[in-house]
Amino acid sequence: MQTPSSFEGVLTHISAPLPTPPAGNAFPFPSPETSAAYTLPPLSLSTQKTTAFISHSENPSHESWAEDPTLQNFQREKADLVSAYSQARNRMADLDKVVQTSSLEIGKLFKERQGLKAKIDVLEAEVDELQASVEVTQKHAVAKDVQYSQILELSTRLQSQAGFDGQQRKVDKEQWELEKHDMLQTITALRSEIRTLRNSYGSVPQSDQGYVSREASTPKRTLSGVATAASTSPMDLKTEVAILRHANSTMEDTLAKVRQEHAQLYEYVERLGGLGRNIQRHLQAASTGESISGTPDEGKFGKDE
Structure with missing residues (x-):
């Protein structure tokens, strides 16, 4: 049988609050500098109950508390949470890479859009010039x-x-x-x-020449x-x-x-x-x-x- 004082000390350490995730993210992605703030606090017995816990642990008849089903469930939940947290971090890293790649592609597409817009402006100016040339040619x-x-x-x-x-x-x-x-x-x-x-x-004489x-x-x-x-x-x-x-x-x-x-x-x-x-x-x-x-x-x- 476990004494109430020793079991209460164990529950006190297990019920320590976990870090609250930031708003908008189901699983936070802490930086290496702040990862220490998100680690679980160490299990320690309160100073008022240290004597009772020691006397309880020295009693061989009370060593079966480690095999308590509730504690095992908590340990399994902790392992699941750690695994889920690791998967979430990996997922966040992948998403960051995707976001960076998307940002680069968006920048390239924006530059390409500006270049195409400039080409369209040039083509429109050429079309206007050709239209004016056609009108002049028609007049000629x-x-x-x-x-x-x-x-x-x-x-x-x-x-x-x-x-x-x-x-x-x-x-x-x-x-x-x-x-x-x-x-x-x-x-x-x-x-x-x-x-x-x-x-x-x-044949006419000289005197008659005037009368010829x-x-x-x-x-x-x-x-x-x-x-x-x-x-x-x-x-x-x-x-x-x-x-x-x-x-x-x-x-x-x-x-x-x-x-x-x-x-x-x-x-x-x-x-x-x-x-x-x-x-x-x-x-x-x-x-x-x-x-x-x-x-x-x-x-x-x-x-x-």
């Missing part, structure tokens, strides 16, 4: 279309004018051929008249279309021949100028056609986004104008 394309339409209209007008001028030149050429033929006939007749006059002048006259057998057609008779004086004939030669030279110069103007007009038409093709290539390049070097024909045409 519209202006080029208007200019191309004007050039086509001018080219059509010049082609029609060239056709009309060609027909007019053809009519003028036919008229010139007729006049040239008439002039050649007139020159031939005048030459024959001159030869006849020279022959007759050589001869009318033309047929009237001759001049440039003005008026029929006149051949002059009877050699000086008049020479003057008329000189006038006819001058008129012939003038007509030849006029024909040369007409031919030159025709060649220039044809060259202008060719340049307009080349300019239209260049503008069409520019429009196609603008629609496809390609770049074309400057066209020399366009600058040359603008310079000639």
Whole structure:
């Protein structure tokens, strides 16, 4: 049998309060410096009951108190608590590692988010610039279309004018051929008249030379279309021949100028056609986004104008 005094001393040491865990944690994770504060207090007998405990332990008949079931249950609970506490510390260490790893990953993700946001800002600025460039290109394309339409209209007008001028030149050429033929006939007749006059002048006496006259057998057609008779004086004939030669030279110069103007007009038409093709290539390049070097024909045409 255990005495009440000795058993009460044992209960006093067993019922010592354990450390209270901090708020929010089921199992505290103390640091090595503060681990001593969380250790169980040593079992010691109170000073008032030391004599009773010694007398009780010296009595062999009372040694069965160590085999008390309540004490064994307390010891098992203590072992379980120590094991659970160790497991909780290991768990807390693992959680700390996970938290540190998560913090590093969160920092990396935050930096990556900032970098992506900066890239998005740059891409948005590029998109705005591209949109503005597209609008400018569309405006240029519209202006080029208007200019191309004007050039086509001018080219059509010049082609029609060239056709009309060609027909007019053809009519003028036919008229010139007729006049040239008439002039050649007139020159031939005048030459024959001159030869006849020279022959007759050589056979007439000196006193009768001033009275030599001869009318033309047929009237001759001049440039003005008026029929006149051949002059009877050699000086008049020479003057008329000189006038006819001058008129012939003038007509030849006029024909040369007409031919030159025709060649220039044809060259202008060719340049307009080349300019239209260049503008069409520019429009196609603008629609496809390609770049074309400057066209020399366009600058040359603008310079000639």
